[in-house]
Amino acid sequence: MLANAFATVLAASALLTSAAPVSRDVLEAKDVGVLTCTTFFTGPLQYNVGGDYGYLSFTGPKNEDGLPILHSTRANGDKVPAHDFTMKNCTSNKAKSFTGSIQGGEVARGHIELTSSPGKCITRSTIPGKKHSEFVLDDCSYSDDSSQLFQSFALGPKGYGEYLGHEDSNSPYWQVSLSSQKYKDVLAKIVDTNNIINNLNFYFPTYVPGSKVKTRDVEASEVEAREVDSEDVEARDVEERDVGVLTCTTHFAGYLQYNLNGLYANISFTGPKTEDGLPILHTARANGDEVPGHDFTFKTCVSNKAQSFMGPAPAGSSGPGHFELSSTPGKCITRHAMEGKKHSNFVLEDCSYSDDSSQLLQSFALSAKGYAEFLGYRSGEKQDWRLTVSSQEYKDILAEHVVTNNIVGNIDLYFPDYYTPSGTKGKRDLEA
Secondary structure (H helix, E strand, C coil): CHHHHHHHHHHHHHHHHHCCCCCHHHHCCCCCEEEEEEEEEEEECEEEECCEEEECECCCCECCCCCEECECECCCCCECCCCEEEEEEEEECCCCCCCCCCCCCCCEEEEEEECCCCCEEEEEEECCCCCCEEEEEEECCCEECHHHHHCCEEECCCCEEEECCCCCCCCCEEEEEECCCCCCEEEEEEECCCCCCCCCEEECCCCCCCCCCCCCCCCCCCCCCCCCCHHHHHHHCCCCCCCEEEEEEEEEEEECEEEECCEEEECECCCCECCCCCEECECECCCCCECCCCEEEEEEEEECCCCCCCCCCCCCCEEEEEEEECCCCCEEEEEEECCCCCCEEEEEEECCCEECHHHHHCCEEECCCCEEEECCCCCCCCCEEEEEECCCCCCEEEEEEECCCCCCCCCEEECCCCECCCCCECCCCCCC
């Protein structure tokens, strides 16, 4: 039996040696490069279309695979507030990379990551049956392969970003624009020419160039390594927007209530949400029970600009500033318009530190007795806001702009345990 088995092995060996050799390329493992990505800049990300600016967000619509879609507007038509993104400069361990190398007029080339979700990047995603693509939030890829054609961006010295989607040797032009849908999704498609009116640029408004950075702007037509005369660049250059930046410091932290004619109740973000998934500020549970107390932090904010979008605090008050949920740093009470309604509710959303119109949604002042006033106006443009409680099951906190603030039933937000900075406890005001 051993002799028969040995004969069988010899026969098999002969068959293998007589067969055509297997190609080495078939057996050899694919040598895929690896990217190393480092933070280049972090700040709020906007779109720019012909000088019209707005912030970009992943909070709201999702595609059929459940991936958040990059958009600029809520379902009710309001622009989204600021969200921080991080430009990562990526280099490959391969001489020829799918990301390409930094070209003339660029300061960084790589991924744009959502700062609050490390490892998640802006990614181009095709839409079935459509010629254009949308951008979604998906896992950042660090393999130097064709996945980089969906996540590669270039950043210019004035903070303008460009979607690439090509290697150095393969250079299609991409038009990036906003859809006409309710969320105004950011779209991309390949075009024959880059001379397109209203092409969208990604933009970091708070980016400050380093001393060694060239002053030349990067636009849709300037990412390639090619000669462009200075007059042509100047004609297509987009004016840089000088946006102020806020510095916010803690003034007081404690649980927050509302006061209606001497009746006090706690307020909370635990429960109802908007159609965009944002928690709504309310005072009662669905069964009518009062919500437990939650700590909030009032932060006073100052701008590096003389003319600020934050309305001035009334005399004797602290502020202007933000109300931050103490258990969730970086999330603030934010006015949120309701579709088809004159009034707004308040939601929990990312605190904005850009001194622009986003402050009209987050600015408050705090009185010496611990009462808060929603400002919602730019310095020198006083408006009066009435705050009320809805009659819905959760009793949401509502805001409405009114001609006069002498309204019966106007509510105040209130720190019952407020201490002034001098150490004197604020006296609770029980009068209407």
